[in-house]
Amino acid sequence: AQSVTQLDSQVPVFEEAPVELRCNYSSSVSVYLFWYVQYPNQGLQLLLKYLSGSTLVKGINGFEAEFNKSQTSFHLRKPSVHISDTAEYFCALNYGGATNKLIFGTGTLLAVQP
Amino acid sequence: DAGITQSPRHKVTETGTPVTLRCHQTENHRYMYWYRQDPGHGLRLIHYSYGVKDTDKGEVSDGYSVSRSKTEDFLLTLESATSSQTSVYFCASHRTTDSNYGYTFGSGTRLTVV
Numbered sequence: 315a316q317s318v319t320q321l322d323s324q325v326p327v328f329e330e331a332p333v334e335l336r337c338n339y340s341s342s343v344s345v346y347l348f349w350y351v352q353y354p355n356q357g358l359q360l361l362l363k364y365l366s367g368s369t370l371v372k373g374i375n376g377f378e379a380e381f382n383k384s385q386t387s388f389h390l391r392k393p394s395v396h397i398s399d400t401a402e403y404f405c406a407l408n409y410g411g412a413t414n415k416l417i418f419g420t421g422t423l424l425a426v427q428p
Numbered sequence: 429d430a431g432i433t434q435s436p437r438h439k440v441t442e443t444g445t446p447v448t449l450r451c452h453q454t455e456n457h458r459y460m461y462w463y464r465q466d467p468g469h470g471l472r473l474i475h476y477s478y479g480v481k482d483t484d485k486g487e488v489s490d491g492y493s494v495s496r497s498k499t500e501d502f503l504l505t506l507e508s509a510t511s512s513q514t515s516v517y518f519c520a521s522h523r524t525t526d527s528n529y530g531y532t533f534g535s536g537t538r539l540t541v542v
Contacts, residue, residue, distance in 0.1 A: 323468070348530070357535045358471075358518070365529055404470055413478055414459050414522045416531055417485070420470040 316409050320419035328427050329397055335390040335422045337379075346408045347388040348416070349379055353401045361403070364388060375399070376393040400426045415421030429436040431455040434519050434534035441541055447506040449537050451519030453499075457532070459522035460502040462486075462494060465536075471518060477502055509541045 315339045327333045339345060349361040362373025369381040379390045388405060405419040433452045441447050450475040451460065459478055463471040474484030483494050491513060493505045506513055519534040 322472075346529070358533045360440070360530060363530060406471075414475060414524070415473060415476060416520065416522075418459065418463075418470040418472070420468060 316345070316407060316417055317404065318344075318405050318407050318417055318419035320405055320422050322422050323420070324423045324425060326425045326427060327395055330394050332393050333391065333395050333399075333424065335389065335403050335405075335424065337388045337419060339386050339388065339405075339407050341407065341409050343387075343411075343428070345358050346410070347379075347381060348406045348408070349360045349377070349388070350392050350406065351375075351401050352404065352421075358404070395424070395426050397426050397428060399424060429437050431457075431532045432519055432521060432534040434517075434537050437535065438538045439540070440462060441509050441539070441540055443510060447509050447539065449504045449506075449517055449519075449539070451502040451504070452520045453502075453519075453532070454531065455521060455523070456499060457521035457523060458499070459524075461520045461522075462492075462502065462504045463515075463518045464488065464521065465518060466515050474504065474517075479502065506539075509539075511541050513539065514541045515539060519525060 317339045347364045350358040362371045364371045364381045372378045378394050402421045402423050404421045408416050435450045461476040462474040466472045472488045477483045477496040495503045517537045520531045
């Protein structure tokens with residue numbers, strides 16, 4: 315069965331420091347991978363997605379992620395965070411098939427401190 | 429992504445009453461999904477639809493039913509609401525065009541069962 319694991323429930327970081335949010339997945343077939351951000355009391359916003367091609371994917375707000383098939387990972391990175399990046403981040407996968415279901419990880423709260 | 433509207437946005441209901449949440453999309457997407465979001469669990473799939481009158485269960489379907497009589501509308505019904513169904517509910521649809529492959533999410537419905 316397909317699954318997504320976000321091991322870090324919370325990541326505290328100081329403003330202007332780099333950050334990496336980890337995402338690992340399990341799937342026996344090819345997958346499409348997504349990162350979403352949710353600001354407090356808001357809906358989901360797409361940060362970036364990997365469908366195929368280059369394994370380094372650039373998204374909005376200076377975020378990027380690297381697809382690593384051998385490590386079954388899709389970690390999200392930002393070289394310098396801002397207070398406004400404080401939010402919950404979700405990794406998700408779609409393995410296609412007949413249903414195109416999107417499976418989410420449990421989320422990582424990025425807490426940026428001044 | 430203004431293609432999905434969820435109603436109501438907020439609802440408080442009493443234990444044991446039936447509740448219906450509505451999801452309306454204007455994108456003519458074939459696939460639609462209902463998720464619930466709870467702290468520590470991320471978003472979990474309740475039910476999904478792969479066409480008019482074609483629906484199936486997700487991972488947390490107990491106590492919920494769905495209906496899809498038109499492409500644009502996907503209804504989620506809590507047959508007899510319980511306090512454990514207090515949650516934020518998100519509807520989504522799936523875009524399959526190569527140029528914009530991904531998902532459109534609604535703004536969510538915050539349901540409180542008292």
